[in-house]
Amino acid sequence: MKYIDEFRDGELAKGLAAAIAAAARPERQYAFMEFCGGHTHAISRYGVTDLLPANVRMVHGPGCPVCVLPIGRIDMAIELALRHQAILCSYGDCLRVPASAGLSLLKAKSHGGDIRMVYSAADALKIARENPQREVVFFAIGFETTTPPTAVVIKQAAAEGVNNFSVLCCHVLTPSAIMSILESPEVRRWGTVPLDGFVGPAHVSTVIGSRPYEFFAEEYRKPVVIAGFEPLDVMQAILMLIRQVNEGRCEVENEFTRAVSREGNVKAQALVAEVFELRRSFEWRGMGTIPYSALAIRQAFADFDAERRFGLEYHPVPDHKACECGAILRGVKEPRDCKLFGTVCTPENPIGSCMVSSEGACAAYYTYGRHREEIAG
C-alpha cells in the first residue's frame, strides 16, 4: 500500500543500518526509549534490533494506552455493565485486560454484561441512538490520538440530545508520562533508567504537534526525534538521535514531516479543549498517580460524564505481585526479566497488561522476539 510499503523497503533498511553503524561511536553506549507501543511493535515485528550495533539499545516505554490503564478503571467499566446494566462499548484492545475478581470485560460479557466491541467512538453513539431505552456508555481510553474523536461524539450527542449516552473518560496525556519517567520518585524505587533520548510519538504528534516536546529537550537535556511507525522511520530516528548525542545537541527533530508539524492539528486541539479539562491526578498502571496527566469531561458536558451520571468511584487495585509490567513500562526491566513471561502469562492468557495489546512490550516480544533469540542460542 502506498506510503506504507516504501517505508518497509529492505534495501533502504540495509543502507540505513550501515549509516547507523558508521555513526555510532564504538567507545560509548547508546540507550534510547521508544515511547510508543507502535514503535515497539515495529521494532519487534521487523527485527530492527538485529540491524543495530550492539552498543545501541532500545528501551520500551509506556506508550501503549491499554498497558497503562489501571485495573481500577476496568473495574469501573465492568461495574457499569454488570451493576448498572448499561451497554458498555469498548475498543477491542481493552476486552482481555485482566481486572479484579478474575474478571475482564470479556469475562463480564459471559456473566451477562452487554459489552460490545466498537471500532470507533462514533459507533458507540450510533448504538445509543438505536437503543433509546438503554443507557449506553463509551469506555474512552487512549492518548491524544483517540481523544479528539471522543470530543466529537460528546459534542454530537449534546447537539442531538442523545440523553442515554455517556463516556467513561480515561484519556491520558503523552507529555505527562514522559515527564514522569524523567523525574517521578517511583523511578528511584526501581533504579533510574540511563536514557540518551526519546523516539517521540508518531500519531499522537499529528494531533499535538512537535512543540510539546521542546520542553524535554530544553529542561531535561534529552534529544527527541518524532518518528513514523514504519521500520525505516524508526531507523532514521535512531540515526538522528545518535547524531544529536555525538554532537552534544538536545533538540526536538521531526522525522515524520509527512504528517507532523510543529503546531499539530489545531482544529482537533480546539475540540479537545472545549470538551475536556485536566484531571488533578490519575493513576497509571505501573507508574503510580501522576498529577495533571489525564483528562476529565468539562462541567458544560457533565450530562455525558459516566462517572457523574452513575456516581462511580475509583478504587485503586494493586497488580499481581509477580507481574513486572510496572518496571517494564518504565523501561527498567525487560519482558524476559519477568518470571511470569511466557509461562503463565501469554497473549492467550495475559496476567499483566503488557501482554494484552499487540503494542505491549511483552506481547511484541513474545510474538516476534523470543524465537529469534532461541535460534541465536
Add this chain to the structure above:
Amino acid sequence: MCLAIPARVVEMPDPETAIVDLGGVKKAISLALVEDVAVGDYVIVHVGFALNKLNPEEAEKTLALFAEMGDLVAAQDGAAGSA
C-alpha cells in the same frame, strides 16, 4: 491502539464524511477533525477518524533521505576500500 494508517480519499459523500481506500477495502470515515480535504488526498486514519492529511512532498523527501544515507555509506566504504 495507535496503529493508524494512511489511506486515500476516493469519495466524499458529504463534507464531514470520506470514503477511503485501505488496500482495496473501502470504508467510511469522519472528516470532523480535519480541514480542506479533497478526493485523492491521503489522510491518516485512526478509529474511524482522519487525524491529519499526509503531505506527499514531505513523504518523497523522507524516502529520498533514506536512499541518500545508504548511498553515502556505500560511497565512504568504497573510498575507504580504494585507499
